[in-house]
Amino acid sequence: MKQYDYIMIGSGHNALVAAAYLTRAGRSVLLLERNDRPGGFLRTEELTLPGFKHDVYAAAHPLFLTGPAYADFKEALEARGLRYINTDLPTGVSMESGETAVFPRSGEALAAEAERLAPGDGAALGRIFEAFAPYAGDVFELFNLDLTIARASAIIGNLLHANNHNGHVPAGRNAALSAFSAYLFSTARQAVSELKSPVTRAMLASWVTHLGRTPDEVGSGVWVPLTAMALMGGGMPIPEGGAEMLASSLTQLVQDQGGTFITGTQAERIVVKNGKAVAVRTAEGEEYHARHAVIASTGPDQLYLKLLADEPVPAEITNQAKHFRYGRGCVQIHLALSEPPQWPDARFNQVGQPHLTDGLDGFTQAIAQGMSDLLPAKPTFTVDCSTNLDPTRAPAGKAIMRLQVLEVPCRPRGDAAGTINVGDGTWTPELTERFTERVISVVSKHIPNIPSAIIGQYVVTPDTIARYNLNSGPGDPYGGAHDLAQSYLFRPLPAQPSHQTSIPNLYMLGAATWPGHGINGGSGYIVAQKLLAGEKFV
Numbered sequence: 001m002k003q004y005d006y007i008m009i010g011s012g013h014n015a016l017v018a019a020a021y022l023t024r025a026g027r028s029v030l031l032l033e034r035n036d037r038p039g040g041f042l043r044t045e046e047l048t049l050p051g052f053k054h055d056v057y058a059a060a061h062p063l064f065l066t067g068p069a070y071a072d073f074k075e076a077l078e079a080r081g082l083r084y085i086n087t088d089l090p091t092g093v094s095m096e097s098g099e100t101a102v103f104p105r106s107g108e109a110l111a112a113e114a115e116r117l118a119p120g121d122g123a124a125l126g127r128i129f130e131a132f133a134p135y136a137g138d139v140f141e142l143f144n145l146d147l148t149i150a151r152a153s154a155i156i157g158n159l160l161h162a163n164n165h166n167g168h169v170p171a172g173r174n175a176a177l178s179a180f181s182a183y184l185f186s187t188a189r190q191a192v193s194e195l196k197s198p199v200t201r202a203m204l205a206s207w208v209t210h211l212g213r214t215p216d217e218v219g220s221g222v223w224v225p226l227t228a229m230a231l232m233g234g235g236m237p238i239p240e241g242g243a244e245m246l247a248s249s250l251t252q253l254v255q256d257q258g259g260t261f262i263t264g265t266q267a268e269r270i271v272v273k274n275g276k277a278v279a280v281r282t283a284e285g286e287e288y289h290a291r292h293a294v295i296a297s298t299g300p301d302q303l304y305l306k307l308l309a310d311e312p313v314p315a316e317i318t319n320q321a322k323h324f325r326y327g328r329g330c331v332q333i334h335l336a337l338s339e340p341p342q343w344p345d346a347r348f349n350q351v352g353q354p355h356l357t358d359g360l361d362g363f364t365q366a367i368a369q370g371m372s373d374l375l376p377a378k379p380t381f382t383v384d385c386s387t388n389l390d391p392t393r394a395p396a397g398k399a400i401m402r403l404q405v406l407e408v409p410c411r412p413r414g415d416a417a418g419t420i421n422v423g424d425g426t427w428t429p430e431l432t433e434r435f436t437e438r439v440i441s442v443v444s445k446h447i448p449n450i451p452s453a454i455i456g457q458y459v460v461t462p463d464t465i466a467r468y469n470l471n472s473g474p475g476d477p478y479g480g481a482h483d484l485a486q487s488y489l490f491r492p493l494p495a496q497p498s499h500q501t502s503i504p505n506l507y508m509l510g511a512a513t514w515p516g517h518g519i520n521g522g523s524g525y526i527v528a529q530k531l532l533a534g535e536k537f538v
């Protein structure tokens, strides 16, 4: 019988992180992966022309670099080829007006940049960070904790109540909520409202879209200082040679520690006996037995409605799994360039991932169009050019570029500009080509040698994303909407506010669980600690 201590369904980076901890502790681990190799959205391919190495999906890993898994495995991963290259200018913004701003990692330099754009904004920015500073340590600690454990509840209590942080509670108002609580219900636009410069406001508030939020959405405000601090701490690191180096070094580590991978196989059922998950069955009918636990790197919909379709699951859970919501889609355009982009502001040659926009109002309009299932008339997006930091990604003198458009509908029903025929909403080659032309025409307003330098192009659409990864629903890059009602203790489901499922030895990890999407390794770390600490319960 094929038996392992732990069986993992899927091998995205969170599963790999968990497997690295479990195999290091001497446990036998099997990872079942539907794709031809492990890593999930960490994948580097010569998509356009030979010698041009594009990160098909995820590219930069600021949150992983500052997380505990990297601290624990840094040397082991470096010994297996991982080397991060970073920049002191993680982001910036280029406005259609020609104005630009960069985001230096040093607080003083950032304040100076804000001051340059609008006198007084340096101090205003300082006040935004000062207001958040008392909470930052607690908040960052939560990213590596199961939110249902006592330590997390204590931190959440601290964060929410005024008397625990700033000490001055007005008489008779012991129940007063903290400034942090107000942040939780504020919008990104409110968070930057003290700044006079529309350029600085756009630079700071636009980033919430990379957290699955929008600048005018309740709950996005807190992510403005959080993202800024994360970018200051983590920069915008990319692995030399391509993002997949993180997956391949983790995979090698897990294998060296005794872990087993089976790729090209889809897990179809989890077998439950006497209330415990005992085995996983694949589409080919193979059954693998789990001595301790099964760990599903899936969304709650796949887990409860497919993998556990034959097993008794509480009706409340099944019902909520049916209503798990996916967010907007993503179009990611990969370009091969005959020469590096010629930014008018030369500082942008060192900027990790800048936004191109005409400002926060235009961004909000584009998002509203995307949320109404319309192709945005004037998309706002980020541009990164990995070859600026890592010349190994392209032949000498050439460059690659990634355009990440996050506000597109998974299945458009129309075009906000009224010029593209979307048909039935399928991302056909023609629809993809027309939308790509629109995006590139925006780029040409910011970078004069685009489109003339383009020598190759490959476009990832929501349909590509949905086909590649079952955890994306109709093409959501972030594995389920991250609005307030599906975040924090509501993720993955309100009735399951943790990685622990209602079946005692069945766990979830990955983007559908806290702390959510992104290359952060958080849920892999949380689940591994929980499993290693609690094996006795099985």
Ligand SMILES: Cc1cc2nc3c(=O)[nH]c(=O)nc-3n(C[C@H](O)[C@H](O)[C@H](O)COP(=O)(O)OP(=O)(O)OC[C@H]3O[C@@H](n4cnc5c(N)ncnc54)[C@H](O)[C@@H]3O)c2cc1C
Binding pocket: 009, 010, 011, 012, 013, 014, 015, 032, 033, 034, 035, 038, 039, 040, 041, 042, 056, 057, 058, 059, 060, 061, 062, 265, 266, 267, 268, 297, 298, 330, 332, 460, 465, 468, 469, 470, 471, 476, 477, 478, 479, 509, 510, 511, 512, 516, 517, 518, 519, 520
């Ligand atoms: C286009 C795009 C760009 C992105 N850019 C960035 C970026 O620059 N920086 C960043 O931090 N994040 C980025 N992200 C988000 C980030 O990639 C994801 O949030 C992250 O990869 C999620 O990791 P995960 O551990 O949940 O596993 P995933 O990467 O989602 O991988 C899950 C794996 O499980 C497998 N699987 C699922 N079900 C089964 C099954 N039944 N049987 C077998 N295998 C199964 C899938 O095939 C997949 O390989 C991007 C995402 C996309 C799509």
